Amino acid sequence: MSVSIIGVGLHPFGRFDITGREMGLIAAREALADAGVEWEQVGFAAGGSRDSGYAAALVSELGLTGVPFMQVYNGCGTAGSAVLACAQAIESGAAEIALAVGFDKHARGAFGSNPADYGLPMWYGRDGMMVTTQFFALKTQRYLHEHGLDERLLGEITATELHNSSLNPNAWRRNALSVDEIMDAQMVNDPLTSYMFCSPSEGGAAVVLASTEVARTISDHAVEVRSLEFRTRRFGTFEVFNPWLAAELTDSATVDAASAAFAAAGCRPSDVDVAQLQDTEAGAALMHLAECGFCDHGEQAELILDGGLGVHGRLPVNTDGGLIGNGEPIGASGLRQIVECVTQLQGRAGERQVPNDPEIGFTQVYGAPGISVCAVLSR
Amino acid sequence: MADTSTARGLAAADHDALLGARCTACDVQIFPAQAACPRCGAPTADCALPERGVLWSWTVQRFRPKPPYEGPDEFEPYVVGYVDLGDVKVEGRLDGRPVDAWTIGDPVRLELGAPDDDGAVWTYRWIADDGGAS
Ligand SMILES: [Zn+2]
Numbered sequence: 011m012s013v014s015i016i017g018v019g020l021h022p023f024g025r026f027d028i029t030g031r032e033m034g035l036i037a038a039r040e041a042l043a044d045a046g047v048e049w050e051q052v053g054f055a056a057g058g059s060r061d062s063g064y065a066a067a068l069v070s071e072l073g074l075t076g077v078p079f080m081q082v083y084n085g086c087g088t089a090g091s092a093v094l095a096c097a098q099a100i101e102s103g104a105a106e107i108a109l110a111v112g113f114d115k116h117a118r119g120a121f122g123s124n125p126a127d128y129g130l131p132m133w134y135g136r137d138g139m140m141v142t143t144q145f146f147a148l149k150t151q152r153y154l155h156e157h158g159l160d161e162r163l164l165g166e167i168t169a170t171e172l173h174n175s176s177l178n179p180n181a182w183r184r185n186a187l188s189v190d191e192i193m194d195a196q197m198v199n200d201p202l203t204s205y206m207f208c209s210p211s212e213g214g215a216a217v218v219l220a221s222t223e224v225a226r227t228i229s230d231h232a233v234e235v236r237s238l239e240f241r242t243r244r245f246g247t248f249e250v251f252n253p254w255l256a257a258e259l260t261d262s263a264t265v266d267a268a269s270a271a272f273a274a275a276g277c278r279p280s281d282v283d284v285a286q287l288q289d290t291e292a293g294a295a296l297m298h299l300a301e302c303g304f305c306d307h308g309e310q311a312e313l314i315l316d317g318g319l320g321v322h323g324r325l326p327v328n329t330d331g332g333l334i335g336n337g338e339p340i341g342a343s344g345l346r347q348i349v350e351c352v353t354q355l356q357g358r359a360g361e362r363q364v365p366n367d368p369e370i371g372f373t374q375v376y377g378a379p380g381i382s383v384c385a386v387l388s389r
Numbered sequence: 390m391a392d393t394s395t396a397r398g399l400a401a402a403d404h405d406a407l408l409g410a411r412c413t414a415c416d417v418q419i420f421p422a423q424a425a426c427p428r429c430g431a432p433t434a435d436c437a438l439p440e441r442g443v444l445w446s447w448t449v450q451r452f453r454p455k456p457p458y459e460g461p462d463e464f465e466p467y468v469v470g471y472v473d474l475g476d477v478k479v480e481g482r483l484d485g486r487p488v489d490a491w492t493i494g495d496p497v498r499l500e501l502g503a504p505d506d507d508g509a510v511w512t513y514r515w516i517a518d519d520g521g522a523s
Contacts, residue, residue, distance in 0.1 A: 139481075
């Protein structure tokens with residue numbers, strides 16, 4: 011791709027007294043200021059939220075410039091779709107500068123779901139199987155069994171992320187916890203304890219993109235989008251809300267998106283200096299390490315133990331605390347990952363900065379119903 | 390999308406097995422039955438699923454789900470798992486053991502719930518199968 015990120019903005023994640031829309035506006039203005047461009051210069055915009063209204067309505071406060079603003083309503087893929095739309099608008103020559111924005115504000119507790127919305131029979135919900143946390147637990151339990159992995163790795167991942175979020179002033183969870191405290195916490199869905207899950211939260215995030223050519227002339231801290239790939243599930247993957255699974259399981263959309271992203275960027279997982287992976291719960295992070303190609307399935311312990319995923323570790327992962335430390339405002343979550351990667355590559359991450367001038371960053375979103383967006387970024 | 394299971398319940402006509410379907414073109418087996426194959430789009434034919442299988446994964450539901458869950462007022466944790474039936478894995482609630490006494494690979498057998506006034510069955514459980522007669 012010949013697209014670069016020239017500005018990032020973030021409204022902190024957590025619980026706040028303002029609307030989701032206002033958080034999106036704050037993030038968008040911050041990204042524009044960081045890029046040093048005026049809203050009038052933006053030739054294309056895209057964004058969305060799940061529960062906080064229309065992103066395109068932000069123009070009534072950013073300015074009614076007539077800019078084409080693409081509304082995105084794509085679940086966990088909302089932010090990734092917005093960035094992809096912006097990048098493609100720039101690559102096609104339709105715009106030189108574009109803004110992607112995502113925000114959300116969700117009710118507390120696990121998301122409730124209506125079977126009919128998913129083409130499922132009512133008995134599936136009535137009998138207590140339409141529960142997202144159950145799915146994550148069933149998938150993690152099987153994965154640990156199949157690859158002979160120790161449940162304690164889930165505690166190690168969670169402890170690393172909560173340590174990172176304790177150092178991040180924009181994060182929600184600011185208290186670091188020990189592996190024992192995490193393992194001994196209330197069991198929610200075995201083998202996952204309460205601290206291992208992210209919770210619905212609130213926040214906003216935005217990025218300003220430009221063609222790499224334009225970026226060179228107007229920015230001294232641009233980060234290049236080397237690749238950005240979006241995939242949906244194929245037949246035989248293990249997704250949420252499935253009364254049945256195929257006899258032969260297939261690689262997830264993450265495997266497809268990640269391998270395509272590395273191929274398009276012309277680099278390998280071993281080249282990555284900092285990664286932001288989808289950690290809806292600790293088991294997801296565990297699986298995604300292998301699905302993205304950072305290790306073989308079942309070899310995660312070598313990466314994780316002895317602080318391997320920490321900011322000073324072999325592969326710094328979820329350096330801002332990830333979803334576990336920030337919660338998940340669905341529309342904003344994927345953009346938060348990109349904002350954090352850019353911040354790290356620019357050396358602006360403060361106490362949680364990855365040392366030795368990281369050059370290559372990677373982000374991965376995975377969500378319902380079997381979508382993944384992966385990106386490779388570089389200085 | 391026509392949801393045939395909604396009208397018919399989820400049990401096969403003779404009420405001793407779950408009603409699944411098999412693709413007439415690619416042979417994929419699915420549950421619950423639906424008219425079109427999710428893999429290739431071809432028509433499916435109804436089939437009764439095996440009544441015995443092995444536990445493929447499990448978890449304990451330790452908090453009360455939001456509606457449309459319709460459990461008893463006094464919530465008791467329950468176990469949910471996938472059971473490997475050979476050509477398909479079917480999700481379901483497990484019963485007959487303490488909630489944390491399950492292991493992947495355990496043999497289980499099907500137990501259908503009581504039919505409603507229209508003769509349709511809406512619940513089923515996978516019961517620990519000790520090898521005796523069912
Ligand atoms: Zn078929």
